Amino acid sequence: MDLENIITMLSAVEQISYNLDTSIGLKYDTSFSQRQESLINNRFQSDVTFMVGEKRQPIHAHKLLLIIASEYFNAMFNGNFRESSSGEIEVSDVEPDIFLEILRFIYCGKVRLTIENALEIYVHAQKYMLNELRRRTIRFLENHIDSHNVLKIFTHNRLYEFSFINDRCLTLIRKNPLTYFRHEDFTSLDRKSLEIILASKKINCSDEQLFQALRDWKKNNESEYADEMVSVMNQIRTYNCSKLRFFGNMSMAEQTDLKFSIMCNHSLAFFGIGVFVKSTERFVTIEVEITENLESLGSYRFDYENKDPAAVNKANLFFEELTLHPDDWYSISVNFSYQGDSFTIINPQICHDKVKLDLESDFSAIKSVISHLYYDEIRK
Known part of the structure; x- marks a missing residue:
């Protein structure tokens, strides 16, 4: 074969490659996964068109890839259903952007999950029997539901429960x-x-x-x-945390601030305190201030209904979650609206096999109006 024929043959091969590349959008210098992804909603070799959503947007697909991915589509195209012989299928219960993400997963194992679309994708992963996509969506939601979006997601879930x-x-x-x-x-x-x-x-x-x-x-x-x-x-409720109780001798004495450091290998989530209340007044105002290394973490004011003035009561006071770190020093100051002595625990002690408190005071005998702390252990 002379040089001229070789050049002509190479030119023809190059032209064929060029025509394939430009006519169907396949770029052979990209990865196989990228070429698979380029087939999503691509007319090339498409043998079924889905009319998706209320506006019936046409989305092109390939039956063989759908059949390989899902029993649902296998039954649709190989069973005794009208869709098996139809080149156009109506899909009205899903929006086009969600359906395209379903196809993206089927074609190349990828999916663009967001907090906004994850529930919808989960619903249709169930419908189309895409178990791996369903599991991936569950993991995504479990890892991404947080304090910023939990109420919105919880509300959205009323559609699905x-x-x-x-x-x-x-x-x-x-x-x-x-x-x-x-x-x-x-x-x-x-x-x-x-x-x-x-x-x-x-x-x-x-x-x-x-x-x-x-x-x-x-x-x-x-x-x-x-x-x-x-x-x-109107039901009896309990609290969704643990109670760390103080034990000691009860007495009538002027209340003092409780200063302490936690002695354990991990931090604690701190939700509230219980304090002793003894007053003849029907309503008692209780002010609580919590500091960490002399810096204020929060000041709170509670209006406590004193239902039994003849007894020493325990007021359960809750605030937004705080994190207590080992070895840092914390102080809880409690003040009441009424004057007079308060019931306290002298030399309070914590009896717990994992959580210990190091108590510090300028007095020879520590006194505290706090009867317990509400907490949970934070483990990573």
């Missing part, structure tokens, strides 16, 4: 409800979502704080008859 979403969201909300009661998304909660939260049998807040949350929600939802929701709140 997926138990794993409810469990994850309610775990966060019930642990630190006061943060979410003040969140900008709280008053936008639908009625059903709010009822689920209010009916919680374990939640880290007082009854009054729960009722105040309902009142705040009602201000922005005046069309709703909120009084019916009170009935779901």
Whole structure:
């Protein structure tokens, strides 16, 4: 073969390659995965068109890839269904952007998950029997539901009522409800979502704080008859955390600040305190200030209803979650609206096999009006 023929043959091969590259969009200098992805909604060799969403947007696909990926599509195209012989299939229950992400996963194992689209993709992963996509979506949601988006996702889940979403969201909300009661998304909660939260049998807040949350929600939802929701709140509740109790001798003495450091290998989530109250007044104002290494972590004011003036009562006071770190020094200062002596514990001690407190005081005998701390262990 002479040089001229060789040049002519090479030119022809180059032209064929060029025509393939420009006519179907395949670029052979890219990875195989990229070429697969380029086939998504590509007319080249497409043998089925899906008319997607309310506007019936056409999306081109390839039956063989769909059949390999899913039993659902295998049955659709190889079974006794109308779709098996049709080149155009109506899909009205999904929007085009979600359907394209489903195809992206089928074609090349990729998916662009976001907080906004994950629930929709999960729904259609179930429908199309794409188990790996369903598991990937679950992992994504479990890792990305946080304090910033939990109320929005919880509300969105009313459309589906997926138990794993409810469990994850309610775990966060019930642990630190006061943060979410003040969140900008709280008053936008639908009625059903709010009822689920209010009916919680374990939640880290007082009854009054729960009722105040309902009142705040009602201000922005005046069309709703909120009084019916009170009935779901009238139940015996406990707290979604542990109680670290102080033990010691009780006495009438002037209350003092409690200064302490935690002695354990991990931090603690701190939700509230219990304090002794002895007063003839029906309502008692209690002010609490918490400092870390002399810097204020928060100041709180509580209006406590003293239902039994003849007894020494324990007021459970909850605030937004704080994190207590080992070896740092913390101080809790408690002041009451009434004058006179307070009931205290002398030389309080913690009896716990894992959590210890190092107590410091300028007095020979430490006195504290605090009866217990509400906490959880933080383990990474």
